[in-house]
Amino acid sequence: MKILGRWSVISFINFWVQLMWAGVAVMLCLLPLSFIFQFLGVSFVLIDLPINFSGAILSERLTIAGQESSVLFIDFVSTSYLPAIFQEGLNWPVSIITLAQMAGLGFILYGLSQLKKVLRNLWREKPFADENHSHLKVIAVMIMLISPLLYGYHWLSYWYFETYVDAQSLEAAYPNFDISYLIMGLIVLVIAEIFRQATEIHKEQKLTV
Amino acid sequence: MDALGKKSAAYICYLIVNISWYISCLFPIIVPFGLLNIYLGNHNPEMVFGVTVPVDTSELLPDAIDKSYLAMKSAQVMIDFNYIISNSPASYIAWALFICIAIGLMLFGLYQLRALLKTAVHETVFNKANVCRIKTIAILIILIEPLSWIYSFIAASFDPIVEMKFELQILLIGLNFGYFLVGLLIYSLATVFERGYEIYQEQKLTV
Numbered sequence: 001m002k003i004l005g006r007w008s009v010i011s012f013i014n015f016w017v018q019l020m021w022a023g024v025a026v027m028l029c030l031l032p033l034s035f036i037f038q039f040l041g042v043s044f045v046l047i048d049l050p051i052n053f054s055g056a057i058l059s060e061r062l063t064i065a066g067q068e069s070s071v072l073f074i075d076f077v078s079t080s081y082l083p084a085i086f087q088e089g090l091n092w093p094v095s096i097i098t099l100a101q102m103a104g105l106g107f108i109l110y111g112l113s114q115l116k117k118v119l120r121n122l123w124r125e126k127p128f129a130d131e132n133h134s135h136l137k138v139i140a141v142m143i144m145l146i147s148p149l150l151y152g153y154h155w156l157s158y159w160y161f162e163t164y165v166d167a168q169s170l171e172a173a174y175p176n177f178d179i180s181y182l183i184m185g186l187i188v189l190v191i192a193e194i195f196r197q198a199t200e201i202h203k204e205q206k207l208t209v
Numbered sequence: 210m211d212a213l214g215k216k217s218a219a220y221i222c223y224l225i226v227n228i229s230w231y232i233s234c235l236f237p238i239i240v241p242f243g244l245l246n247i248y249l250g251n252h253n254p255e256m257v258f259g260v261t262v263p264v265d266t267s268e269l270l271p272d273a274i275d276k277s278y279l280a281m282k283s284a285q286v287m288i289d290f291n292y293i294i295s296n297s298p299a300s301y302i303a304w305a306l307f308i309c310i311a312i313g314l315m316l317f318g319l320y321q322l323r324a325l326l327k328t329a330v331h332e333t334v335f336n337k338a339n340v341c342r343i344k345t346i347a348i349l350i351i352l353i354e355p356l357s358w359i360y361s362f363i364a365a366s367f368d369p370i371v372e373m374k375f376e377l378q379i380l381l382i383g384l385n386f387g388y389f390l391v392g393l394l395i396y397s398l399a400t401v402f403e404r405g406y407e408i409y410q411e412q413k414l415t416v
Contacts, residue, residue: 079281127404197334
């Protein structure tokens with residue numbers, strides 16, 4: 001199996017990353033439009049917001065006929081909602097959400113651009129290019145930042161749901177902090193450093209020859 | 210912050226992975242013993258323990274809720290062990306075996322990562338064993354999605370035994386390329402690492 005260069009595994013990954021990059025770029029172009037529309041009186045949000053519910057409120061619907069309590073919900077149920085529908089003449093909460101989504105998409109786009117640069121070097125069979133380790137370092141820091149940013153985004157969604165949505169019996173659950181991105185970022189940081197060392201060794205070897 | 214050596218990013222990772230490793234070491238002892246105990250009927254009926262399965266969310270929301278704005282993404286239910294054992298013991302055994310294998314694979318992957326980070330802390334990353342370790346980790350990550358399919362197939366076998374008040378379907382997990390792509394990327398990095406190792410060997414011989 002060919003790993004580096006044209007028609008290789010890297011080429012395949014590069015294709016998917018390019019596709020993701022294009023999708024995020026299109027969404028990022030559309031979001032400012034929705035932001036402008038808020039001030040023209042048309043309120044809509046393109047990306048729905050995540051919200052989790054406690055499973056307890058649905059347990060009534062999940063009891064087995066004739067049994068005592070054989071099926072039980074675990075902690076929460078993951079859902080999403082479109083916030084614009086609940087607007088009552090207030091544009092600023094939806095505008096804040098749109099701005100947060102724009103910032104988030106910009107963040108993802110920048111991260112994918114960095115990944116694309118690394119993949120392009122691997123595609124050109126230049127794994128020990130000087131800039132690879134610095135791109136990887138940027139990616140590592142960005143991955144570490146995902147955890148707090150995602151947590152903030154979930155809180156924003158929770159705040160909107162609790163303040164503006166008339167959800168009757170539904171009770172939203174508090175967002176959880178996901179630590180996995182922090183660990184993942186640290187591991188990528190280690191990989192970046194290994195890349196830096198490998199690049200140095202490669203340079204020294206070239207000088208020796 | 211330094212990335213390799215003591216008091217570095219690698220060291221923090223190593224500490225976290227090490228703690229996870231020692232905690233996970235208890236799983237191969239506790240889990241099979243617990244599952245066997247439940248199968249033999251020594252399960253405390255007061256305790257809520259069961260098989261967690263993803264379910265079809267289309268009909269879960271109460272009728273009073275306006276479904277035009279709320280879209281359910283995922284929901285999981287827990288089916289009580291006693292209920293499964295009394296209705297379909299074979300499904301329970303298949304599920305228990307699968308869980309034991311999955312724990313074994315997870316421990317193997319964690320051990321490889323721990324060993325890799327240990328060499329990063331001691332600044333001896335460029336060795337042949339690490340190439341194999343990174344490749345093993347990559348293959349294990351690629352295996353995550355097929356294993357979740359197998360899990361959902363086993364979970365789907367519980368479907369006929371669970372008769373609900375309304376139609377509830379245990380869901381088969383769809384295609385998710387995420388883990389597959391990450392696994393391939395790590396495999397590719399392992400190849401780059403292998404080249405780095407070869408250059409390092411050549412350089413050592415030259416000196």
